Structure formats: C-alpha cells, structure tokens
Amino acid sequence: MAMSLGFVVGILGVVILSHAAYSTVQYRGLLKIMEEEFPGPPLIVVIELLLGLVFCMWAALTVPGTFLSIHPHSEENRIVSLPDNLDFMIFNHRARVLPVEMDLKLKH
Amino acid sequence: MGASEKKSSEAAFDVPTLNAENLQSNMKVIYYSRTFMSIIGGIIAGILGFTGLTGFIFYFLIMTVTSVGLIAKTGFTVYSYFDSWSQIILDGFLGGLLSFVLFWTFAYDIVHIF
Numbered sequence: 240m241a242m243s244l245g246f247v248v249g250i251l252g253v254v255i256l257s258h259a260a261y262s263t264v265q266y267r268g269l270l271k272i273m274e275e276e277f278p279g280p281p282l283i284v285v286i287e288l289l290l291g292l293v294f295c296m297w298a299a300l301t302v303p304g305t306f307l308s309i310h311p312h313s314e315e316n317r318i319v320s321l322p323d324n325l326d327f328m329i330f331n332h333r334a335r336v337l338p339v340e341m342d343l344k345l346k347h
Numbered sequence: 348m349g350a351s352e353k354k355s356s357e358a359a360f361d362v363p364t365l366n367a368e369n370l371q372s373n374m375k376v377i378y379y380s381r382t383f384m385s386i387i388g389g390i391i392a393g394i395l396g397f398t399g400l401t402g403f404i405f406y407f408l409i410m411t412v413t414s415v416g417l418i419a420k421t422g423f424t425v426y427s428y429f430d431s432w433s434q435i436i437l438d439g440f441l442g443g444l445l446s447f448v449l450f451w452t453f454a455y456d457i458v459h460i461f
Contacts, residue, residue, distance in 0.1 A: 256387070260394050263458050277459070280395060288391050295387040300416050303379035306428040307369035313427065316366055 249298025255291035259284050373428050378439050384413045385443035386450050393454025406447045
C-alpha cells in the first residue's frame with residue numbers, strides 16, 4: 240500500500256515538473272514576442288519545481304523497497320514462526336533398526 | 348575425532364558476520380534512488396536554465412539531500428544495513444552524474460533552445 244502511494248506521488252511529481260517546463264516554454268515565447276532577455280524562470284515555476292522535487296524525492300525514497308538488516312542474528316533475519324502442528328511431527332525413519340557403524344568400530 | 352573437531356571449529360569461523368544477500372538488496376535500493384534523483388535533478392536544472400558550474404553544484408546539492416534522505420530512511424542506524432558510510436554516501440555518484448548531464452541538456456534544449 241505504501242509502495243503504490245509512493246508511486247502515485249512520483250507520477251504526480253513528474254506531472255508537476257512537466258507542467259513547470261511547459262510554463263517556462265510559454266514564458267520564453269512571451270519574452271521573445273516582447274523582445275526581452277530571459278532573467279530566470281518566474282517565481283511560480285520555481286515553486287512548482289520545488290514541489291515536484293519534494294514529491295519525486297518521496298517517490299525515490301519509498302518506491303525502490305525497504306532496507307533489510309544485514310546482521311545475521313537480528314530480529315528480522317531470525318526464523319521465529321514455527322508451524323503449529325509441531326506435536327504431530329515424527330522424525331523417525333527406518334535407519335533406526337540398522338546397526339550403527341560407529342559403535343562397531345569402537346568395539347574393535 | 349581430532350579431524351571432526353577441527354572441522355567444527357572451521358565451521359565456527361565460517362559463520363558470516365553479515366547477510367550478503369540483504370546487503371546486495373540494500374545497495375540496489377540505493378542505486379535506484381540515486382539514479383531516479385539524478386534524472387529528476389537533471390530535468391529541474393534544465394528547466395531552471397543552469398549552465399556551466401552552477402549545474403554541477405546543483406547536482407552536488409541534490410546528491411547531498413538524497414544521501415540525507417537515505418540515511419533518514421535507515422533511521423540513522425547505518426551499520427545495521429550497510430558495511431560503511433561510504434556505501435550510502437558515495438555509491439552511484441558518478442553513474443548518476445552521467446544521467447544528470449544527459450537529462451540536464453535534454454531539458455535545457457527542450458525548454459530554452461527549441
């Protein structure tokens with residue numbers, strides 16, 4: 240859920256950025272008609288760019304995934320969920336009735 | 348008996364001190380974040396009309412902010428997710444610079460030249 244939220248925020252940021260670019264293009268066109276120099280983008284575009292930057296930053300930090308702990312003994316890396324039917328598990332097998340080789344060797 | 352004892356002690360030394368798979372996955376997350384932020388930073392620098400050294404200073408600023416954001420994402424406990432500080436601060440810096448310059452010139456051309 241958080242991932243999809245970040246994704247939507249990122250798309251919103253990109254849309255805001257493209258709108259800012261479009262506004263700047265139109266502003267340049269207006270300046271060209273009035274034959275003035277480009278002093279820098281208007282304030283509203285700068286605000287839009289900052290907003291888009293913040294949104295995209297949010298997306299960049301949330302969308303790629305969460306960090307996983309690298310400590311082998313940390314809480315997240317430990318398997319703590321055992322199955323519920325442990326009482327019914329049987330670990331016997333037929334090798335139990337065969338003679339154990341190690342004991343034979345020790346007797347010699 | 349002696350051989351088996353030696354084996355078990357070797358196994359004790361072989362126990363990894365960190366989870367390599369998770370470290371790899373964390374590096375991938377860092378790499379994605381940085382690439383995306385350099386692309387977005389390049390577009391913003393292009394729209395703002397930066398030229399020359401200003402743009403590179405802007406890239407440096409963006410990367411600093413991204414590093415702070417990533418460190419904040421770890422909850423300021425870098426060593427439980429990474430080997431060292433340089434991995435979170437420097438990794439992907441040069442690769443991001445190339446994407447940055449590409450999108451910087453791209454946005455600058457579209458907005459200011461055409």
